[in-house]
Amino acid sequence: MGKKYRFKKPRNITFISIWFFYSLIVIAGGIFYYSYLQNEADEKVNEELSAVADLKAGQIERWMKERVGDGHLLMKNKMVSEAVDDLISGKHSGYFTDYLRSLMEAYRVSYEYRILRLADSQIRILMASPSGDSLIGNPAGRDVAKAISENRLIISDFHSSPVIPYPHIDMVVPIRRNKEVDTSAFAAMVFVISPQETLYPLIESWPTPSKTSETLLVRREGDSVLFLNELRHFKETALKLRLPLTDKSIPAVRAALGFEGSFKGKDYRGVPVITNIRRIKGTNWYMVAKVDSHEIYTPLRFQAGAIIIICLLLIVAAGFATGYLRRNLETRYYQLQYETEKERAAAETRYREQYNILRGLNESSEMPIFSLDRNYRYTSFNSAHANTMKKIYDTSPDLGVSIFDCMTNESDRELAKKNIDRALAGEKVVEEAFSGEQELQRIYFEETHNPIVNDSNEVVGVAVVVRDxxxxxxxxxxxxxxxxxxxxxxxxxxxxxxxxxxxxxxxxxxxxxxxxxxxxxxxxxxxxxxxxxxxxxxxxxxxxxxxxxxxxxxxxxxxxxxxxxxxxxxATMKPVRIDMEAIAGSVYNELLSGSEGRDVKINIMKLPRTWGDATTIRLVWTNLISNALKYTSKNTNTEITIGYEQHKGETIYYVKDNGVGFDMKYYHKLFGVFQRLHSQKEFEGNGVGLAIVYRIISRHGGKVWAESKPGEGSVFFFSLPSVKPNEVEQE
Amino acid sequence: MGTTNNLSAVDILIVEDNPKDAELTLRALRKNNLANNVLIAEDGEEALDFFFYRNKYKGRCPDSPPKVVLLDLKLPKVSGLEVLREVKSNSKIKNIPVVVVTSSREEPDMIEAYNMGVNSYVVKPVDFEQFMNAMSSLGLYWLLVNDTPR
Missing domain, CATH: 1.10.287 (Helix Hairpins)
Structure with missing residues (x-):
């Protein structure tokens, strides 16, 4: 059987791993896509937050500038200086008092200051709007003193006080003397700015509709962050809610620590939020624009759901695909296995058949036959061999047993080993041997040791056939x-x-x-x-x-x-290679000299060489040609042909004449001694020539014969063996 | 018969047991006047006696060896080839010309004779005229034409 591609049985773990890794890739893709979407959303919200924060920061700054502008306007108002001076000096001119009152009223109403109070350097309230307010508590009192003594506008931070128990900012504007040499402050106007009216709404407002977005204003105070405004989710927090700086996941803490830009964290409620932090220029406030992550990511949830469904679908599809593939491969595997098994069974059957034939053949032989492996152990033997071993050594060979264990004679073992080793080296060894001392009882046998080779031409054993x-x-x-x-x-x-x-x-x-x-x-x-x-x-x-x-x-x-x-x-004959043409030619010339005056047309063909005794073959030609000349002697024109023809690998030489010929009915007498077919008177002769020819050709192992008709001439043929005779037969 | 006596000089020695052939040979020689000093030995033994001065040839004149010996092959007692061998193997007389004159043309005889140093080999023809011619020619040639060392 040839080499076949080995198809392994597919293992479940392989398919599960394939499917698992595929799923991992799908899930990773989904996660990647989702985080991409999230990033998109983050970026979008960041942009929005940043824009909102910019806008609000600008608005707050502008609002602060407006307030300071109000203060500076007041500082430059000489009428106010004169009016206050008038008031302090106790003149109480109605005009100035009214002016002041209406001015303060106007500031309060039109510029949305909660309270305006005018105080002198002794921190006594000179005038207030709304009226009735007669006391300045701290820290406003300290600011008044400071503003007067330093002659500059002072803005306090958010705070609340026992007198004004809600969050507010005090802006203290010094009132200067209206004299060219003396512009020192002698009084101050305290603007109580309540953020409730303008700042908080400003902060709390949001340019787009949102359920969770809000803006915080915070500042650092010692080791904590203080929320300055009211919160969307908690009430009563302004200046009340403090958080320690330790929890840096809180955007407000981050802001208090000086961080600016976008940040994701948890707000004061512990809810994840996306924020944008800004410092408000000219203040120590930080603004945190924030929105709940939940709000941003809610729309993504649907997409996440879609992604998860798609991923699941893909995974399930992959599961089906791998399952299908596995079933296919398994089917193919079992089919292949089935075919291999079938082939193997067929091979087994063939093998059994071959084995039986081989055993039958072995058994059919009367000659002992056996085979050995490279370790001299029997791989097969027939009963003839078993019988022989029994007879010679009284042992019984068995498959797998070393042949030497079945031999009881050391010299036999040595001889057998020598022959077997030669065969194992690849040589075919044929050795004759005998056993038995007496000539008559001696058993002769011939052992043929033949190497057994496998498909790769390696000697794997030796087969031995013993012939009696x-x-x-x-x-x-x-x-x-x-x-x-x-x-x-x-x-x-x-x-x-x-x-x-x-x-x-x-x-x-x-x-x-x-x-x-x-x-x-x-x-x-x-x-x-x-x-x-x-x-x-x-x-x-x-x-x-x-x-x-x-x-x-x-x-x-x-x-x-x-x-x-x-x-x-x-005569003894020595066969040599002879040139028939030369001999025939020379004989003819010799004989012709004895018959001068005759008109003889001779034709000698190119005769092939042959083996023969030169002397006697010459005698053959002499007799045949002289006969031809003799029996044409009464012709007017003589034609003699000396030729040959090839017939069945034999060369047949002949001499043909157009002489008197002879009657074929006397042919049996033709080659006899002293036999003549013509009278002495007609043609002289003793009837020995053809007998000599017959004898010479016979001794060469050739044949001689003739054909003739009276009056039409005759042909004498002879053939010689074409091979060199070892020795010409002796008669 | 014109044969010489045993002791005088011999020109031609004829070794021949057949008296008829001897007579015919003598007749041929006589016709040519060559038969003056002819000796006929009737067998091989007598021929050898002549050559080696034995028996009746004891007192033979030693100075003049025959000019030719005509030797038949088929002889009683000692054969012609035997005589030839004795003559040709003896350094003193091997120069005496010996001509084999025989009835048979047997190749082996001829080859053996030549091998032993025969000077000529003649087959006696059956025909009388041919026989006379052959013998005359022999006598004339060996006695008159041929010369031998002294």
Whole structure:
């Protein structure tokens, strides 16, 4: 099975984490968006608060300037100085008194001062508006004295006193002497400024509709902050509510500590607020413009709700998506697992089948077969092997057991280890061995050790097949014995043959020698008879002498031919590479010189070379070509072809003539010794030439044959083996 | 017969057991007047006796070796090739020209004879005329034309 992508089972924690992190991101996004909106709102409210604070601070400053302006106007009023001087001196001129009274009345009514009081340097009230007020308490009294002695306008801070028990500001304006040399103050006008009428409404007013917005005016007093005005949410607080400076989350405390700008904190009620703090120029007051965070953030709440819903929707959707993904992946995982399992089961089945086949094959073998792993332990063996082990060592091999534990003989172990180790090194080892001491009882076997390799070509074990060679060895031995006997017989026969051959040789020698001598005597003495006694012989006597002579010459020729024929049979042949074309050509030229004057058209083809004995093959060509010349000698035009043809890988040489030919019905006699198909009168000859040809070609292991028709010429064919013979057969 | 006696100088030694062939050879030589000092040894042993001054050739004149020896191969007692070997292996007489004159044209005989140093090899023709011509030529050549060291 090939390598497959390993698909892990998806784990729930993975999906939960993915979903969790996704949710975190969504929530963070929501929070971020909400804080963005909050910031927007903060900025907006800050701008508004800042604008309101600027506006109010300006208004308060302007209001203060107006008050001081009133005072300065009074200081410069010479009429007032004269009137007061008049009053103090006790003149009480009605005009001045009225003027003063109406002036004071006018200030009080039109400029909204609560009380105006005129006091002299003894702090005695000279005149008051409304009238009836006759006492100046402290601290106003101290301010009067100070204003007169320092001759300058003094404005007190918010305060209340036993005489005027509500919060108010005293503005003390010195009244100067109206003399060129003396402008010292001799009296003072005390303006009691009540913030209730103008300042508090001013402070409390808000340019836009708001339920919680308010403006505070505070100042520091020792270790605490003092609220100067009435509060929107608490009543009766002006100059009464004090808070320690320790709680810096309170904007008023911050303001008292000198902080200016926007600030988020908790107000005196402990309610979260957004504020803007300003210092009022020319005073030690701080103004805190504030609005409840709750009011600002209320509209955001809806948006927050929307964001939360969207976030929740996204989270839930993500939950569904991850769930869906998880289900999908899980399905795929189980599907894959199912397929893998199916494949594995199929592989298992195949494996079992293969295993059974292998076991069946092993068992079907009569030869012992077994295999070992790298530690010489059995991985398989057949019963033939188990039987052998039982027979030799009386042990039973078992899977996983080392083969050496099943061998009881140390030398066998060593030999087996040597062969197995060679196979484990990757070599195919075939070794023959035998056991048994007696030749007849000896068991021969051949062990083939074949390395077993895995897919990566590593040797993981060795397979061993043992072949029992005993029968073969026995047969070989038997064969060798038979061969020896045969050889002995051949030797015997050969020596017999050699003896026969020697006899034959001696015979032919004596034929040659012994027959020729008397023949020569017959011929010679007949000739001498004619030479020495010819005059005494008649014609018939001389004719008889001729017959004796020619017969003896013929007999000599017959003897010569017979000897030549027997010589061909006895001659040793040395096969060499021979140039057939050269031999045929030279033979033809040799023979042609003996038949001068004839018109012979010869055609010698380019004959291929062959293996053969040069001397005897030359004799073949000589006989065939001389026959062709002989049997065309009565032609007017002679055509002889010396050629060859290839047939089934064999080279067939031939000599073709257009001579008299022969009748194929006598073909069986053609190659016989002393057999002739033509009379001596027609064509001379002894019928030995073709017999010699037949004998030579036969001894070469070739074939010779002929085709002819009377009067149409004949063709003589012969073929020779194309390979070099080891030695040419001896006849 | 114009053969010399045993002890006089010999020009031609004919070693031949067949008296008919010997006669024919002599006839050929006589026709050419070459048969004056001819000796015929009838077998190989007699030929060797002649060469080594033995038995009846004990008192043979030692100064004039034959000008040619005509040696048949098929001889009783000692064969012609045996005689040839004895002659050609003896340093004193190996220069005497020896011509093998035989009835058979046997290749092995011819090769052996030449290997042993034969001076010529002639196959006796069956035909009378050819035989006479061959023998005449031999006699004329070896006696008149050829020269040998003294």
């Amino acid at each position: 060679l005993t029968r073969r060895k026995q047969m070989e031995n038997e064969l060798r014995r038979m061969n020896d006997i045969l050889e002995e017989k051949v030797k015997e026969r050969t020596s017999q043959l050699e003896a026969a051959n020697r006899e034959l040789e001696a015979f032919s020698y004596s034929v040659s020698h012994d027959l020729r001598a008397p023949l020569r005597a017959i011929h010679s003495f007949t000739s001498i008879l004619r030479e020495d006694y010819g005059n005494r012989l008649n014609e018939e006597g001389l004719r008889i002498c001729d017959i004796i002579e020619s017969s003896s010459v013929h007999l000599g020729q017959l003897i010569d031919d017979l000897l030549a024929f027997s010589r061909v049979g006895r």
